[in-house]
Amino acid sequence: MSGVDPDRWEVVIGLEVHAELATRTKLFSSATAEFGGEPNTHVDPLTLGLPGSLPVLNVQAVELAIRVGLALNCTVQRSVFARKNYFYPDQPKNYQISQFDLPINADGWLELPSGQVVGIERAHLEEDTGKSTHVGGGGRIHDAQYSLVDLNRAGVPLLEIVGRPDLRDAEGARAYVSELRAVLVAVGASDGKMEEGSLRVDCNVSVRPRGAEELGTRCEIKNINSLRSLGRAIDYEAARQVDLITAGERVVQETRHWNEDDGRTHTLRSKEEADDYRYFPDPDLVELDPDPEWVERIRSSLPMLPAQRRHRLAERSGAAGDAVALVVERGLDDLCLAAIDAGADPARTLTHAEHNLADDRAQELDPAAFAALVRMETDGALTATQAKTVLAELVASGGDPAAIAAERGFEAMDTSELEGMVDGIIAANPDEWQRYCDGDAKITGFFVGQVMQATGGKADGKAVTALLAARRG
Amino acid sequence: MDDSGNRAPGSRIGTEEVAKVAALARLRLGDDELERFTHQLADILDHAADIEALDLDGVEPMAHPVRVVNVLRDDTPGEPLDRAEVLAQAPAAEDGQFRVPPVLGEAP
Amino acid sequence: MTVERALADVPLASASATASEVRSGSRSAADVLEERLERIGADEERVHAFNLVTADGARAQAAAVDALVASGDDPGPLAGVPVAVKDNLCTRGVATTCSSRILAGWEPPYDATVVSRLQRAGAVLVGKTNLDEFAMGSSTEHSATGPTRNPHDLSRVPGGSSGGSAAAVAAGFAPLALGSDTGGSIRQPAALCGVVGVKPTYGLVSRLGLVAFGSSLDQVGPFATTVADAALLCEVIGGHDPGDSTSLPQEFPSVVEHLDDGVDGLRVGLVTEMMGEGIAEDVAARVRVAAEALAAAGATVEEVSVPAVSFGLSAYYLVAPAEASSNLARYDGVRYGVRVDAPTAGEMMEATRTAGFGDEVKRRIMLGTYALSAGYYDAFYGKALRVRTLIRADFDAAYERFDVLLSPTSPTTAFAFGDKTADPLQMYLNDVCTIPTNLAGHPAASVPFGVGADGLPVGVQVMAPALGEVAMFRVAAVLEASAGAS
Ligand SMILES: [Mg+2]
Numbered sequence A: 001m002s003g004v005d006p007d008r009w010e011v012v013i014g015l016e017v018h019a020e021l022a023t024r025t026k027l028f029s030s031a032t033a034e035f036g037g038e039p040n041t042h043v044d045p046l047t048l049g050l051p052g053s054l055p056v057l058n059v060q061a062v063e064l065a066i067r068v069g070l071a072l073n074c075t076v077q078r079s080v081f082a083r084k085n086y087f088y089p090d091q092p093k094n095y096q097i098s099q100f101d102l103p104i105n106a107d108g109w110l111e112l113p114s115g116q117v118v119g120i121e122r123a124h125l126e127e128d129t130g131k132s133t134h135v136g137g138g139g140r141i142h143d144a145q146y147s148l149v150d151l152n153r154a155g156v157p158l159l160e161i162v163g164r165p166d167l168r169d170a171e172g173a174r175a176y177v178s179e180l181r182a183v184l185v186a187v188g189a190s191d192g193k194m195e196e197g198s199l200r201v202d203c204n205v206s207v208r209p210r211g212a213e214e215l216g217t218r219c220e221i222k223n224i225n226s227l228r229s230l231g232r233a234i235d236y237e238a239a240r241q242v243d244l245i246t247a248g249e250r251v252v253q254e255t256r257h258w259n260e261d262d263g264r265t266h267t268l269r270s271k272e273e274a275d276d277y278r279y280f281p282d283p284d285l286v287e288l289d290p291d292p293e294w295v296e297r298i299r300s301s302l303p304m305l306p307a308q309r310r311h312r313l314a315e316r317s318g319a320a321g322d323a324v325a326l327v328v329e330r331g332l333d334d335l336c337l338a339a340i341d342a343g344a345d346p347a348r349t350l351t352h353a354e355h356n357l358a359d360d361r362a363q364e365l366d367p368a369a370f371a372a373l374v375r376m377e378t379d380g381a382l383t384a385t386q387a388k389t390v391l392a393e394l395v396a397s398g399g400d401p402a403a404i405a406a407e408r409g410f411e412a413m414d415t416s417e418l419e420g421m422v423d424g425i426i427a428a429n430p431d432e433w434q435r436y437c438d439g440d441a442k443i444t445g446f447f448v449g450q451v452m453q454a455t456g457g458k459a460d461g462k463a464v465t466a467l468l469a470a471r472r473g
Numbered sequence B: 001m002d003d004s005g006n007r008a009p010g011s012r013i014g015t016e017e018v019a020k021v022a023a024l025a026r027l028r029l030g031d032d033e034l035e036r037f038t039h040q041l042a043d044i045l046d047h048a049a050d051i052e053a054l055d056l057d058g059v060e061p062m063a064h065p066v067r068v069v070n071v072l073r074d075d076t077p078g079e080p081l082d083r084a085e086v087l088a089q090a091p092a093a094e095d096g097q098f099r100v101p102p103v104l105g106e107a108p
Numbered sequence C: 001m002t003v004e005r006a007l008a009d010v011p012l013a014s015a016s017a018t019a020s021e022v023r024s025g026s027r028s029a030a031d032v033l034e035e036r037l038e039r040i041g042a043d044e045e046r047v048h049a050f051n052l053v054t055a056d057g058a059r060a061q062a063a064a065v066d067a068l069v070a071s072g073d074d075p076g077p078l079a080g081v082p083v084a085v086k087d088n089l090c091t092r093g094v095a096t097t098c099s100s101r102i103l104a105g106w107e108p109p110y111d112a113t114v115v116s117r118l119q120r121a122g123a124v125l126v127g128k129t130n131l132d133e134f135a136m137g138s139s140t141e142h143s144a145t146g147p148t149r150n151p152h153d154l155s156r157v158p159g160g161s162s163g164g165s166a167a168a169v170a171a172g173f174a175p176l177a178l179g180s181d182t183g184g185s186i187r188q189p190a191a192l193c194g195v196v197g198v199k200p201t202y203g204l205v206s207r208l209g210l211v212a213f214g215s216s217l218d219q220v221g222p223f224a225t226t227v228a229d230a231a232l233l234c235e236v237i238g239g240h241d242p243g244d245s246t247s248l249p250q251e252f253p254s255v256v257e258h259l260d261d262g263v264d265g266l267r268v269g270l271v272t273e274m275m276g277e278g279i280a281e282d283v284a285a286r287v288r289v290a291a292e293a294l295a296a297a298g299a300t301v302e303e304v305s306v307p308a309v310s311f312g313l314s315a316y317y318l319v320a321p322a323e324a325s326s327n328l329a330r331y332d333g334v335r336y337g338v339r340v341d342a343p344t345a346g347e348m349m350e351a352t353r354t355a356g357f358g359d360e361v362k363r364r365i366m367l368g369t370y371a372l373s374a375g376y377y378d379a380f381y382g383k384a385l386r387v388r389t390l391i392r393a394d395f396d397a398a399y400e401r402f403d404v405l406l407s408p409t410s411p412t413t414a415f416a417f418g419d420k421t422a423d424p425l426q427m428y429l430n431d432v433c434t435i436p437t438n439l440a441g442h443p444a445a446s447v448p449f450g451v452g453a454d455g456l457p458v459g460v461q462v463m464a465p466a467l468g469e470v471a472m473f474r475v476a477a478v479l480e481a482s483a484g485a486s
């Protein structure tokens, strides 16, 4: 299978993300929504689909859905719960309560770190299903001897976030999911754990000749369990579709299953044999029409979102692009801004946050100490290497940067001492010095290295380079 | 309406549709039953044809007699049912779970 | 015509009278119960009102009531009153079958809200009554446990779907019973069995624990031998339930205190569309006599046209089956009830449903599945919902001029077994007068008003706007008082 030639083909990707909402109880009943537990212990009459049981909507699920909707710039609107009818053993009522014509959130957008804006069609509330385990035949569904059904997850609230087909490659798709996850976590709607299934991604992929207006036939890919698989699945599927078209065949609209082991997608069901879900308004539930005051109260309680944080940091630090995105992703933007406010050089501050603060504990760093460290460095009291060492210690155990530097003997070397040392090294290495004088720039590193070795890293590399240039004249 | 062979002339439903609907509803019909049910359902739908002629443009659908909105419940856990009592009602159970014949195919 | 009637017919005390005797300590709940169990013992075999008689449970409940009285506590407004409960209401630990093979032996782990309220009021549950499977039918012939017979003529149907409850009250097995009414399933059997039956305003009585048929239409209500008893039972079971999202946020209107208010000044409309074609002449005649009696008691009575009710049957037989097709999807042999085994889960579900449901249920499931399916939704289900709006609008217009509307409850008196089972549409036409109020969500009562040409009971239907229960009961009480006289 060949790769996709980007000059000839455009890949069109739209994602549907199911996020489990962080409520204590289920969407329509008071059974616990806690993860795990012994099978079938988180059940009540509604969870089991018992005759006579009735749904009553969880206020917290609604509040969290609205939080996400507002964070995704959606319109929060009057909505209706509908029944999606299909038979499956882990779906106790044999219908799923979802939203169809009128979702609670509609028409929003999400801005990615790259600056790309991806449309959000809707973000609606629905129930999760239970879990089937296939026993015998090595756990594979087709060879199983029988199946066991656990309904603990049945009825747990989900928010299905349907993105518009605005993405064009695997990298963009991964960025979209990471950004969405960051938003969900920021507003407290979900823990965002893809591995535990609290975030599930279904991916629609189609291809079309570059420049074409009309969309190609799409396939929906299920069973994507990590960002890595998402990228691999898209690349595989796009190539598969291009190969089909190139070979004069037709892409069939269908649902496909991503297999992590063989790195391929496989047919699950074709749309021709698709179920007829017979959606209709659930007569057991009434309309949901959130009071505008409630929505505004929720809006004003929202925390700052990743995109807002990126814009703020870029503005105040003068930095842009990946560095800003990474610092925000690490949750270090407040720290950086506080350090900048305390007089730290913005560029040095961002550089440290980007390269030297990958440690989880970095968020607890004292901004005043961080600022003091950056100032020592820009004042020439510490070399870049020394600053990095002190910073690592600050992250690990806190304290005063000046004291740490002193303790380690990190004093700036005085200029005459450094000059003497550089002259000695020049004298000891005449051949290298000749090459330097002949303009071999690569040899600079050799002299800097020699100085560093001699000073135990105390020397300032930039100062050494300047001295060498001065000696050459 | 088409007049394909599987329905009586002018009738609103034929055996093919009834068979499809039965499959969707997970019901199996023998040949005699299919004929009989098709005939009966066609009669009922023919009676319901009186509403086909109604001009209902601009009339809102009424899914519900109740005009109450926003009925919400606190997010407070209640007592779960006892698993043993629940599984005692199940046709087959194993390891605390409902046991069913093998499920072929994934959920949609 | 031979009328087979050899049941005990000495009337027993009303529920209200019984409760006051038990509360005052002048009669024990145990004694009250034994008297009814004796009736059941004598006649139940012929009537088959019950799927299950809970004699032991009832004796324990009666003893508990007597103990409360002995200790000086008040057991409640239904102290020691035996009540029969339709077998589509969940009763904890007591089999609830909906008269379906598919639920044979199922014991719910919880009580319906109305059942808890009965028990809190001191009532004693005597048994679970027979019904058309899943409440789908108008004769109680579509029951997996066999038909119930009409106590007034054992060769006739009791009506349905709550035929068991109606027959239990008519036969004196209990002074009160609960039924459910989706398209007339309380009122029509009440009419055919000569007892009082009430369908309250949608949302006034909790549906939690009522096994759903058509969720937007279903409502639980009482059967009683007197209007006052029906009113009392409404107040006991009604009122807000936070466990039912469609429950109205209010108490059941205080109807008992208005029973003696009379009808002076009330405006009564006789519905034209329910008095002509399709209505037996002897039945229509009784309704006219009822209208005259109300006029004589001070009401103004006029004919009124409510045109859209003519489309009620069509709309109902799309809406109710559509909801039912989804509500009954849960019976799949996985979690409870009966299973028919098969090699795969999908085939097991199909085999279970095929063997577990009777024909009428299958018919409605298929009809509803069809009405909701791709390509037909707008033409059938969607259109039916719009007809519902029309019906409510026409009722609203009528209720601007009238406090209540009057009609026959059922087009005929009780018919013979097998008369209508071969032709489902003929069976459905039984509900032509009762269906429109379900579609609108309005209350209606059936009050016995003499007999037809065949000597069998005729019921008069009193309809009212949403929450119009007070006027409805005032009219019902006057009809009851004048029934014997006219
Ligand atoms: Mg989807």
Ligand SMILES: [Zn+2]
Residues within 6 Å of the ligand: A018, A126, A160
């Ligand atoms: Zn979904």
